[in-house]
Amino acid sequence: MGKIITFTNQKGGVGKTTTCINLSAYVAKAGYRVLLVDLDPQGNASSGVAAVKNKGTPSVYSVLSGQLDIDDKGLIQETKVPNLYILPSTIDLAGAEIELAKIGREQGEILSKKLAPAKESFDYIMIDCPPSLGLLTVNALTASDSVLIPIQCEFFALEGLSQLINTVKIIKRALNPSLEIEGVVLTMYDPRSKLTLQVADEIRKYFNDKLFDTKIPRNIRLAEAPSFGLPILLYDKRSQGGRAYEDLKDEFLRKEKKR
Numbered sequence: 001m002g003k004i005i006t007f008t009n010q011k012g013g014v015g016k017t018t019t020c021i022n023l024s025a026y027v028a029k030a031g032y033r034v035l036l037v038d039l040d041p042q043g044n045a046s047s048g049v050a051a052v053k054n055k056g057t058p059s060v061y062s063v064l065s066g067q068l069d070i071d072d073k074g075l076i077q078e079t080k081v082p083n084l085y086i087l088p089s090t091i092d093l094a095g096a097e098i099e100l101a102k103i104g105r106e107q108g109e110i111l112s113k114k115l116a117p118a119k120e121s122f123d124y125i126m127i128d129c130p131p132s133l134g135l136l137t138v139n140a141l142t143a144s145d146s147v148l149i150p151i152q153c154e155f156f157a158l159e160g161l162s163q164l165i166n167t168v169k170i171i172k173r174a175l176n177p178s179l180e181i182e183g184v185v186l187t188m189y190d191p192r193s194k195l196t197l198q199v200a201d202e203i204r205k206y207f208n209d210k211l212f213d214t215k216i217p218r219n220i221r222l223a224e225a226p227s228f229g230l231p232i233l234l235y236d237k238r239s240q241g242g243r244a245y246e247d248l249k250d251e252f253l254r255k256e257k258k259r
Contacts, residue, residue: 002035002119003256005126005182006144011160012131014152015187018222019248020128021048022241023148025231026249028084032123035076037115038089039136041096045128046088049079050229053088061092063114064139065099070118080234085122093136100135109175112143133167141171146182150216151203153189153196158203181210183255185248189215214248217241 007020020036028034038045039060046053053059058075062068068075076085100110118125127144129137141147147168151157172179184207190196204211216222219241225232232242 002033002122003124003146004115004119004144005124006129006137006140006147007126007150008129008137008140008147008164009149009151009157009160010131010133010137010164011152011157014150014157015185015216016131016150017044017048017128018226019148019150019185019187019216019245020126021045021226022222022231022233022245023248023252024124024126025049025079025081025084025233026245027124027252028081029233030249030253032083033121034084035118035122035125036079036084036086037125037127037140038086039093039111039127039140040089040130041091041093041136042130043089043091043093044226046086046090047229048226049081049084049086049231051077051079051086051088053090055091057088057090059088059090059092061090061096063087064093064096064110070114071121080229081231084231097135100139109139109142111139112176115143133164137167138171138175141168141179142175144176144179146180148182149184150187151184152187153193153199155195155199158199161203161206181207183207183252184211185214185216186211187216188218190218212248212251214244214251216244216248219244 024036043053127140221236221239222241225235
């Protein structure tokens with residue numbers, strides 16, 4: 001039975017999609033079947049693995065709207081990384097929150113029901129959320145076993161953290177009692193910066209053992225990779241960013257074995 005992990009942070013530009021793509025790719029490289037679900041209307045995760053995402057392409061919107069089931073042929077696309085697959089996002093997803101809001105009491109549980117069959121086919125399902133705490137993110141958290149939070153090492157990244165944690169608690173209490181925090185990953189880490197070290201210390205105090213030891217540095221190769229539709233694993237695995245995500249994969253899998 002596969003495990004569903006949501007990657008979320010309502011603040012944009014914190015390395016959320018980069019972390020979702022690259023951890024997914026390295027876990028797939030380790031031999032696990034991984035489904036990357038792009039739940040962001042911007043479709044950056046889809047672009048980052050060169051998925052077809054034209055308007056009208058079968059996508060996560062097709063599933064949420066009931067047009068297709070998760071196991072329908074042509075919906076899930078292969079990527080250039082063996083064992084890594086993607087359920088892409090297209091511009092069609094942009095109006096999904098409005099449509100979900102009209103459904104009523106079950107509006108937060110649609111994705112959970114739709115993804116359930118995929119848990120039989122994949123070891124991990126990694127969901128990349130939009131940078132907000134709207135109904136798409138609520139659906140992702142309701143469907144998930146755990147949530148992984150990438151946090152940029154800057155002051156403003158701390159400001160919305162309590163709101164995110166409160167949202168997780170609400171979802172856990174009202175919709176998904178089994179939801180847990182998978183962990184917190186520090187991104188854009190610069191050990192030369194005093195502010196970085198101070199922010200990292202505050203996050204460590206708050207999350208304790210939930211904070212991953214692996215830190216993701218600022219790295220130009222990480223920033224370049226998505227424009228080529230490649231995870232860092234295929235673009236430049238020897239770069240500082242590539243080595244960091246491989247280390248994160250090792251730490252992630254070690255933690256999984258202990259659970």
